[in-house]
Amino acid sequence: MCQIKYAQETTEQEFIFLKQQINYYNSPNHSFDSCSISSCSLIDSVDDQNIRKEFFRQYKDITEQSRATLFNIYMKSAEEQRKEYKEKLDVYVQKMNSSQNALNENERLTSIMIQLINERCQRISERIKCIYTFKTESLR
Numbered sequence: 001m002c003q004i005k006y007a008q009e010t011t012e013q014e015f016i017f018l019k020q021q022i023n024y025y026n027s028p029n030h031s032f033d034s035c036s037i038s039s040c041s042l043i044d045s046v047d048d049q050n051i052r053k054e055f056f057r058q059y060k061d062i063t064e065q066s067r068a069t070l071f072n073i074y075m076k077s078a079e080e081q082r083k084e085y086k087e088k089l090d091v092y093v094q095k096m097n098s099s100q101n102a103l104n105e106n107e108r109l110t111s112i113m114i115q116l117i118n119e120r121c122q123r124i125s126e127r128i129k130c131i132y133t134f135k136t137e138s139l140r
Contacts, residue, residue, distance in 0.1 A: 001121065005124050
């Protein structure tokens with residue numbers, strides 16, 4: 001159960017981190033014009049100013065569309081992974097609860113053991129959140 005909780009919490013925090021990163025890279029400080037790819041020597045070599053402007057406009061549009069598409073793919077993938085691990089954890093907890101109910105009194109986990117498992121899972125969540133908080137802060 002702890003391994004599933006670890007994976008679930010990691011994907012949850014990775015999803016949140018990815019959203020923050022995308023917001024950061026969509027900020028005005030990271031617009032197309034401030035990126036290193038905003039100048040292209042091939043386009044700059046065109047002599048006709050009108051053609052050069054049109055090429056640059058198309059280049060900029062394609063670049064911005066590609067970036068948006070890529071960010072959407074990242075988010076969709078992270079969301080799917082997040083849901084997958086949440087469902088795995090939910091299924092595991094349901095199986096564990098139903099198996100506990102099916103066992104006789106002597107074979108069941110004690111309430112102390114269940115409490116320890118829950119505390120362990122809580123600590124796993126806290127540690128992973130701490131790691132991602134540090135990761136977020138270190139990139140600012």
